[in-house]
Amino acid sequence: MNGEIFFRDRTLIPVWNKVQRGERLSLEDGRTMFATPDILSLGKIAYFSQQRRSGDAVYFVLNQKIEPTNICVLSCKFCDFATKAGKPDAYEMTIQEILGKLNDEIHEVHITGGLHPEWEWDYYLDMLRQIRKAYPEIDVKAFTAVELDFFHKKFKISLEEVLIQLKEAGLRTLPGGGAEVFSERVRRLLFNQKIGAKAWLQIHKTAHRLGIPSNDTILYGHIEKLDERLEHMIKLREAQDETGGFLSFVPLAFQPGDTGIKPPNQFTSAIDDLKMIAVSRLMLDNFPHIKAYWVMLTEEVASVALNFGADDMDGTVGGERIAHDAGAISPATLAKEQLVKIISDAGKIAVERDVYYNPLNIHGEHVIGKIPYLNSVPFYAQLEKRKFKILPVTPRRMGVLAQKGQMDAGLFSLMDYLRQKESFDLVPYCIATRDHVKSVMLFSNHGWKDLDGKTIGITDDTATSVQLLNVLLRKKYGVHANLQRMHSGVNDFDQFDAVLLIGDDALRANKFGLTGFELCYDLATEWYEWKNLPFVFAVWAVRKKLQDSLKAELDEIIRLALESSENIPEIVGEVHGKRIGLSTEEAGEYLRCFTYRLGERERMAIETFQSLLLAVEVELT
Ligand code: SF4
Structure with missing residues (x-):
């Protein structure tokens, strides 16, 4: 598309002009985009920006999610997944059980979980070593910044050393979880024991320096304000200018479940989800990929998001529990053929990728x-x-x-x-x-x-x-x-x-x-x-x-x-x-x-x- 957009909301025209010229958008531009009722024009601007970067490609990976335990020392208010040892729903996986969830078809294993009070450091290193030994073709994306900070404090190992040892054991990239919203106000209200923006960003920048690329998320649709979403994106954009180590940005729609948090609209609307995708694509001008995480968005919204600036569907996502425990209504997993169909129906090429976004196979x-x-x-x-x-x-x-x-x-x-x-x-x-x-x-x-x-x-x-x-x-x-x-x-x-x-x-x-x-x-x-x-x-x-x-x-x-x-x-x-x-x-x-x-x-x-x-x-x- 080179195209003409027929704006119903003319306040978007200056944004469109900046995007065409490749200029960076400001906080004020972000406010204009969130405020617009002209959702289709916003989507077209984001689509233009996405096409310029990734053409007709939409990426997905054959992946398995592993959450080794739901036992966690913290009790974040928005978390419907974690529990305490001894509770009937508490579980712990052995390394053998983890290996049993993998197979030769998979290209990526995504490991995150609770902060277990008793597990030893060697358990985590062994887990990665044994995965690499049994499945050398599977790339390991593991441990949020919150978990890495926990390892550093619990085992009294410098953060840098934690990352070096994990990398030697087989860690390839970091997932983006644990970022929530980079707002002290929200942190104090919802997850006050957890690390804030400064520590989260420092951990990711350290990883980038050590040759470990990473991803980032934002959890939206709870008590955060629109300006806090935009400030989150601007902080990330600045970090990316410094290191260039972020691969993707993943807007995560909040699932209230039984958390007791009552967002104004109960759950995010499709319009809000699509705006988040479009605004993310446009504000994060230095991020290679924006993900439509179908687990939280639903397949239908994720599919539309492919025309609103998203160029990644995550993957088959076998074994996901965190979002589903919180009430996500999406299926537990998607077959590769279903993903290819969703992407092809959106007029795109389905690109099966590895953890670094290298294309492995294309369907189109x-x-x-x-x-x-x-x-x-x-x-x-x-x-x-x-x-x-x-x-x-x-x-x-x-x-x-x-x-x-x-x-x-x-x-x-x-x-x-x-x-x-x-x-x-x-x-x-x-x-x-x-x-x-x-x-x-x-x-x-x-x-x-x-x-x-x-x-x-x-x-x-x-x-x-x-x-x-x-x-x-x-x-x-x-x-x-x-x-x-x-x-x-x-x-x-x-x-x-x-x-x-x-x-x-x-x-x-x-x-x-x-x-x-x-x-x-x-x-x-x-x-x-x-x-x-x-x-x-x-x-x-x-x-x-x-x-x-x-x-x-x-x-x-x-x-x-x-x-x-x-x-x-x-x-x-x-x-x-x-x-x-x-x-x-x-x-x-x-x-x-x-x-x-x-x-x-x-x-x-x-x-x-x-x-x-x-x-x-x-x-x-
Ligand atoms: S969000 Fe993470 S750190 Fe917080 S309680 Fe849940 S599992 Fe634990």
Whole structure:
């Protein structure tokens, strides 16, 4: 949608203008959005913002919820789940019982529970170790900030050490629970023994620093005020500016159950739920994903929320008790097929993901991969208006999905195209550099020759840049380094002698520096000075068996997109550039580094690279 919105409430127009320009919304804008009766226009603004980030993708994960115990030392007023030891409904799970709830189909286990007064620290570490041992493919998302704070105080281990030990035992990410509402007034009234906003945020920021991404929630629809919801979002937005470690935001509609809390309307209305989703999407401009948590919203509202800015349905959520104990009327679990149907019925692509939001499988037709970096922006403006569905995905994941037959076309990493050229036709467009790129960078503490025998952390996002690095090391400089993939989403840079980053991460690090590294090398410059040729990082390709009419349409759309954008790179790159900290001029200057048509020199560059590659290609798929 580029679209015109016909506003019934004209107070939303300034918000719409800011969103289109990629400007940050204020508290006052938030108040305007909550106050509007024009819910459909608000939804359209949020939808526009979501499409710009995640295209037509709606994510879900095959997951299992485990609540190891409901025995808790606290008694938060809004909690209908916790109890005390000895009560008839109290339960404790053994590690064997936890393992018994898992199976090979699941990709994520989500563990949270009561603060047990007697369990030892080793129980928690053992739980994660044994899950990892029995199910290495299952990612563990576990322990709210409240639980982590409890471990730190009970076992007298520094918070940092708690996180380090859990990470070593298998913890991948943190869930977002325990945030409730970042308001001292509400905390004093409803959960006064629990940590407040400051401690919650500090714990999450520490986790991000240690390479553990996390999620965040807000519990709304009880005694909080609308301004308190907005202040919660603004605090999170500031924290995300600092660390970039939040993956998703999850608005949780309060379920009163038998808590004794009597919200003004008994339970949240669908209108309030949809407004929360839309306002969250628009206020949290630096959060990648907004979740429609169907367990609390119900399937019907969650499905509508996919057109109000949400791009994640959580997952199958086997075994959930906390919300259901409090009276949630949703089913106990959803089958994968049900989730796919809900998402497809909303006109979206259902994307089965892992805990870091890497796509594992996609369910949808005519799916085109979109490299989610600034350099590919000129290609996509027109595509978003046509019959294709757009999935933003890193080049390497695009290659994997294409190999599974789940991607019909896209701007493929050159290596992925070369490996799959039996199944794909080239479309004569590409991303090629002239003489430098600024976004394929080696950050190092050593000169090229001194990298012999050193360990280089390499991005998990692409194969082409990695092979270019390999060619430069081996053939240009004659050195052998040990290349090690870094886990996507986890920035453990300090364990490497150098690291290779690409895309927006590299651009940002090129501008602001990368802590721990003093030198940086532009790989396209290294190539150009050596071969006097451009370097082709990605090429457009389309599945051979796609109908000819669709192929022709795609070719035409790309041509028109380039024609309309190539003389105005500042305008084309402005909004995306702002998101990653570049000025309009910097974004324009960056986009001028590239040529987008596959001409003679680009084809010659591919051939030269291929011949060098034959001698040195490493097995890093
Ligand atoms: S919300 Fe969490 S900490 Fe509070 S009583 Fe319930 S389980 Fe315990």
